[in-house]
Amino acid sequence: MRLVRSWFPLIFQVSAPIPLELLTKLATIGVILIVTWIISRVLGGFMSRAVGKFSQNVARQVRRIATWLIWLIGILVGLDQLGLELTILLVIVTLGGIALLIAIRDMLSNAASHEVVTTYSPFKIGDWIQVGECFGRVVDITWMNTILVTPDNETVYIPNSKITKSIVINKTTLGGTRICVPLKMDEAQDLSEVEKILLEIGTELREELVPDSTPEVRVINLDDHAFELGLFLKINNPAKGKFIASEVRKRAKKRLDAIRRKTLQ
Secondary structure, three states: OHHHHHHHHHHHHHOOOOOHHHHHHHHHHHHHHHHHHHHHHHHHHHHHHHHHOOOHHHHHHHHHHHHHHHHHHHHHHHHHHOOOOHHHHHHHHHHHHHHHHHHOHHHHHHHHHHHHHHHHOOOOOOOEEEEOOEEEEEEEEOOOEEEEEOOOOOEEEEEHHHHHHOOEEEOOOOOOEEEEEEEEEEOOOOHHHHHHHHHHHHHHOHHHEOOOOOOEEEEEEEOOOEEEEEEEEEEOOHHHHHHHHHHHHHHHHHHHHHHHHHHHO
């Protein structure tokens, strides 16, 4: 009986009703959060429609930033209702934000670069681009990476921050991609004959070329013992550049070898 009596006051205190002042503060915080949600939806929608007339990508970014700021203000005002010093809260939030920024700086850099890439659109999904030594077709642009598939069917993940810091070459153009296939010959070869062979090979590969384009042969280098020619072609698919160059060299060697054998006979 003594044990029951000793615990009775404690049970009574725990089950005591919540003070009216605390209920009022909680209700006020709830109202603040609801109002914050309404303002973020209305203001975000208004800014999205206003900026969306110029660019949908910029509109999404502006709406996202405005929503974050409104919610931050609403949460700080709600915490102030609990009697917490607002200055101290701001210091805590600032220090926490700095620590968070340091921890996820690479992620934020990639996310910010994603916004730059999608807003200004230096390339799009399906384009063939070259970033440094990486060359491939863009298959996806995520928050973290730009994903390429190379002509060798390899998947390459390039951080978006590297995209914005590097020189990006977009090889997908309406007029096709121009390639040069160099061939070095010794001085014994007839320049006119080699030029004729290269132009014939270029014509044979017309299915890979841009319509109405004409193969061209130019002298790239010339010295006392050899000369170097270049066969210039405009191709439809940049991914086939290496294959076409290999095909040109292979056909050129076969025909030049055949001419050489006839000469020796």
